[in-house]
Amino acid sequence: MKRRRPAPLDYLARWPLRAVVAAVGLFLYAPLVTLVAFSFNQGARNVVWRGFTLEHYAGALADRELLAAFGNSLTIAAAATAASVALGALAAVALWRFRFPGRAAFAGGLALPIVAPEICMGVAMLVFFARVLPWPAGLPWPLDLGPIVIAHVAFCFPFVAVIARARLQSFNREEEEAARDLGAGEWQVLRDVVAPHLGPALAAGALLAFNLSLDDFVITFFTSGPDTVTLPVKVYSMVRFSVTPKVNAASTVLLLLTVALTALAVRLQGARALARQA
Amino acid sequence: MERSWGRAKGAFAAVFAPPALFLLAFFLVPMGIVWAFSFGENAGLTAIAVTGTLDNYARALSPLYLGILWKSAWIAALTTLGCLVLGLPAAVAIAFARGRAKAWLLVLVMLPFWTNLLIRTYALIAVLREEGLANQTLKGLWSLLAWALAGAGLHPPPFRALELLHNNTAVVIGLVYVHLPFMVLPIYASLERMDRSLLEASLDLGAGPWRALWDVALPLAMPGIASGVLITFVPAAGDFLTPDLLGGTRSQMIANVIERQFKRANDWPFGAALSFLLMYLTFAAVAGRALMAGRKAARR
C-alpha cells in the first residue's frame, strides 16, 4: 500500500484543502515575490527591471532616519500590543462574566473604535493631544511616543476583545464548576481556569494588534511629530515619486527578521515539547 | 454562569475598570469633541464654532453621499465574501494541522501582513498592471496553449491582457488582500479549542470528514465566523488607501470623500458629520444583528 489514508480530521492532507491553501499562498505571496525582486533592481524607480544590485540594501541600512522610523514602529507596536491584549482580555471577561448596569452600553462602546473611520479618530486624537491633554514636548525616547501608543491601544484593544469574547462563548462551564467545587474563589477561577482557555484567542489577538499597530498610517499621521516618525508615515510621504527600492530592501529585511524570530521560537518550543515527551 | 457584579465587587472592578476608563478617556472624549464639530461650522481657516447647526448632516444625507455610502457597502460586502471564501478553508486547514505545521502555517498566513501596507499595495500594483506578473504569467500560459493547439491545427486568438488595475475589481482584490487575516484569525481561534470529541462522535455515527466539518464544526465555530465577518466588513467599508491607489475613476468610496473633507476641503465639520453618519449606520446594522440573534436564542 503506497499511500497512507489520512486520518479523519487531518484535513490538510486531503487535496481539496491543500489546493485552497496553495491558492491562498499564491495570492498572498505573488506581490511579496515582486517586492523582494525589485529590492535588487538597479535604478531609482520600482517600475522596470534594469539589473541586479545590492546598493539599496546598503542604502537602507545606512539611512538613519529610515532605521529610526523602523525602530519607532516596532517599539510602538510592541507596547501597544501588550496593552491591547491586557485591556481586551479584561473587557471580554467583564462582559462575559458579570451582569452590571450599563453592560449593553459598554459592549456598544467597545464596538465603536472598530466602526469609527480612521481619519475621524485621527483628527479626534490630534485635537485631543493639542487641547485636552497636551503631551509634554521634549521628552526622551521612548516616552515621546506616548500619544501614538495611546491612540494605537484605543483602536486595537476592541479587536482583541471581539476575538476573546467569541472564544469565551465556547468555554466549558463544567471546568469552572469543578474548580469552584474544589474551593477556588472568584479571582482564582478567573486566573487559573478562564485565562488559559483564552490563550489561543489572546495569541491571535496579539498577532492582529501587532499587525494593526505596525501598519497604521492614518491615526499615526495625526499623532506623530517630526521627532516621532514611524515607518508607514515615512513611506506614505514618499508616494509622490513612488516607493523607492530602498524601502523594498528595508521590508525584505523585516520579513527575514520575522521569519528568523519565528524559526527560533518554533525551535525553542520543539525542544521543550520533546523534553516533555521524554 | 453569570454573576451580578455586586457579588464579587473586587474582581469586577479589577476586570472592568481599566478598559472602561481607557475607552472613556482616550476614545469617547476625543470622539466627543469631533462629534461636537459635526454640529458646527468653520469660523475662519483653523477655528471651528460649534453652533448646533444641522446643515452638515443635511448635506451628508443628500442623494450624492448616500449613493457613495451604498457603493462602499456593496464593495465591502464583496470583499467580505472573498475573504470568507479564501479565509474559511485556510482557517480550517490551520486549526486541524498538526504540530510544527500549524505554527508555520499561522506565521505564513500572517507574514505578508508584517510588511507595510503601502509597500504591499505597490507590490500588488506591480502584479496586477498590464505588464505585471499576473498578465505575464497568463500570457505565458496562453502561448503554451497556443503552441499545443497549433499542433492540432487550431489557432486561438492572440492574448489580450486582463485589465486588473484601476477599476473596482482591483479594489476588491486589494481589500481582500489586506483584510484576509481579520477573517482567518477569529475563525481559527474559534476552531482551535473546539471540543474534538463532538467531531469524533459524528465520525463514529458514520459521517464522512467533510460532512462532519460542514454539519458539526462550522456551526460550532459560528461565533468566530460572525466576528470575522464583522471585523472584515466594517474596516473594508472605511478603507480609503486601497481604493485611492488601486481604484479607477469609478471607485470612489465614502472614506475617500471623508478624507478629502478633512484634508483638501478643510471642512472638518462636514467630514465629522459624514464620519458619524457612517458610524451610526454601521452601529445600527451591528445592533440590529445582535438583536436578531438575541431573539433567535430566546425563541429556542
Place this chain on the structure above:
Amino acid sequence: MVRGRLGRRSLLKALGAAAVGISVGGLDGCGPGTGRGRAGGEAPRLNVYNWDTYIGRTTLADFRAATGVDVNMSLFATNDELFAKLRAGNPGFDVIVPSDEFVQRMIAADMLEPLDHARIPNFRNVAPGFQDAGFDPGRRYSMPYTWLATGIGYRKSRVDGVPDSWKWLFDSDRYKDRIALISESADVIRLGAKYLGHPIRGVTPELCRQVEQMLIRQKPNIRVFHDDNGQDLLLQGEVDVVMEYNGDIAQVMRSDPDLDFVIPREGSLLNSDCLAIPKGAPRPGNAHAFINYLLDARAGAEISRTILYPTPNAAARALMPASYRDDPVIFPPQAELARCEYGVYEGARTQQMFEEAMTRIRAA
C-alpha cells in the same frame, strides 16, 4: 497540549521585536548633540518638513559640514497634509515647504513667522521675477524654492503629433482609457475653465457646473485620477497622456526618450513651492540659516541637478549645464509661459465648491 505553546511563541516574537526596536530606535536618541551651538543658544538641530526627493543628494550633509547643524527631514505628500498637520498647532517643525496658494492661506490664518531678510543675504540670488509675489507681498513670509508648470506629459509613439490642447484630456475620446488626470479638484476644475476660455481666477458656480458636466461626459475616457504619480503611470505604459508637472516629466524623460511634455495652447497653471518658517518654530535662528543656505548658488545647483525642477535662483541656474538651462521642458519658452497664470486661494467656499464638483464627477 496546544495550550501554552502559542502564548510562548507570540511572547517570544514580541520580545524579539521589542529588543530590535529598542536597540535600533535608541540610536535616534543618541543623535549628535555635539557640534557648534548656533547663535542664540539654539541646539544644533533642525526639523524640516518637505516633499519627498525634493532636496539635493548631498545638501543636508553639506549643510551639516558648513554649520554643524543636524537636519531631520520629514516628508509630506500634499499641501493639505501639511496644513492639516499644522492646523492645530506646530508639532515642532522649523522649516516647511508649502506651495504658493498655501502660503497665502497660512498667512491669512496667521500660521507663519515673518522672515528676517537681514539673515537671508542670498536673497539677491533670486531671479527678479520672483523677488516679489502676489501671494506674499514683499516676500515677508516666504522665499521661493522651485516653480512649476502644469501641462501634458505624453508618449510620443502612441499619440498623433503633439497633443497641445486640453481638449485631448477633457473633451475627446481620441485617447480613450489612456488618460490620467490629477486628483486635485482645484487644479482640474480651474484648468477646465481655462480650456473653456476663462481665466484661472474667478470661476463662478455656473462655470464650475459647466466644467463638471464636461468632465462627467469625459469620465468614461479617463483611466485614473492620479495622486501625483502620473509620471510613473506614463513610464509604466498604463496611460499615454497625463496631466502632470513639468519637473516630474523631466525626471522620467531621462529614463525614457519616448516621453515628452507640452504646455497646452490654451494656457495653464503655474505654482511655486516656497520655504517658510511656521509660527512656534523652536529654532528660528537655524531655520533662517538653512533657508539662506538653500538660496546659495552652489547649493541651489546641487538641488536642481537632483530634482530637475525649474529654479527661481538665477545664480544657481547660471551654474547649471546647458542641458538643464536650455531644456524646453524645464524652462518653457516665454511665449508659452505668457499664457499661464498663478492660482489664487479664493476662500473656503470656492474650495468647497470645487471639492463637491469633484465628488460628483467621481461618483457619476
